[in-house]
Amino acid sequence: EPEVTQTPSHQVTQMGQEVILRCVPISNHLYFYWYRQILGQKVEFLVSFYNNEISEKSEIFDDQFSVERPDGSNFTLKIRSTKLEDSAMYFCVSSESQLDGYTFGSGTRLTVV
Amino acid sequence: QKEVEQNSGPLSVPEGAIASLNCTYSDRGSQSFFWYRQYSGKSPELIMFIYSNGDKEDGRFTAQLNKASQYVSLLIRDSQPSDSATYLCAVVSYNQGGKLIFGQGTELSVKP
Numbered sequence: 001e002p003e004v005t006q007t008p009s010h011q012v013t014q015m016g017q018e019v020i021l022r023c024v025p026i027s028n029h030l031y032f033y034w035y036r037q038i039l040g041q042k043v044e045f046l047v048s049f050y051n052n053e054i055s056e057k058s059e060i061f062d063d064q065f066s067v068e069r070p071d072g073s074n075f076t077l078k079i080r081s082t083k084l085e086d087s088a089m090y091f092c093v094s095s096e097s098q099l100d101g102y103t104f105g106s107g108t109r110l111t112v113v
Numbered sequence: 114q115k116e117v118e119q120n121s122g123p124l125s126v127p128e129g130a131i132a133s134l135n136c137t138y139s140d141r142g143s144q145s146f147f148w149y150r151q152y153s154g155k156s157p158e159l160i161m162f163i164y165s166n167g168d169k170e171d172g173r174f175t176a177q178l179n180k181a182s183q184y185v186s187l188l189i190r191d192s193q194p195s196d197s198a199t200y201l202c203a204v205v206s207y208n209q210g211g212k213l214i215f216g217q218g219t220e221l222s223v224k225p
């Protein structure tokens with residue numbers, strides 16, 4: 001069964017450093033998303049991406065965050081200057097349509113110290 | 114932001130019993146409804162989705178949707194200890210850009 005691949009699985013970074021979280025979505029999927037889940041809390045939407053541009057972003061997705069799909073396969077989330085409160089699991093999701101097939105990657109656990 | 118509500122639990126059922134998980138949503142424009150299972154420290158795993166009013170069955174799982182009441186449920190028959198996890202309800206509405214909107218999840222514990 002096709003998978004969404006995320007790397008790294010765990011990243012520890014110092015506050016103020018930049019991090020890049022990487023995702024390889026399922027190849028025929030068209031819609032891409034980043035979600036995060038702070039420990040013990042609900043899964044929260046960050047940003048959606050379609051046709052090589054952001055289609056929607058949440059209030060969480062401020063100027064510190066950016067996404068891109070530089071080579072048509074990888075989908076990256078960059079956090080420019082990490083804060084302690086950015087510590088969370090970050091999930092990449094891809095889907096073929098907006099009806100079904102939302103597939104989660106295995107996640108990146110980001111720890112900001 | 115439209116909301117999705119679930120009881121956080123924990124819901125405890127004995128092995129072999131039926132577990133019933135409930136979810137309500139506030140956006141009447143919601144069109145697709147999903148149940149995910151999440152084990153601690155892992156990513157959500159899709160169990161099933163439903164679009165139409167009524168029941169949809171897949172093995173031991175049945176999803177039930179009532180759009181008039183804005184209510185979706187998941188029944189797990191013959192519950193097993195391996196079903197112990199957090200169950201996430203999510204909805205998609207084209208009014209909200211087609212993204213998944215999650216409830217806070219219900220923790221299920223199946224006791225042997």
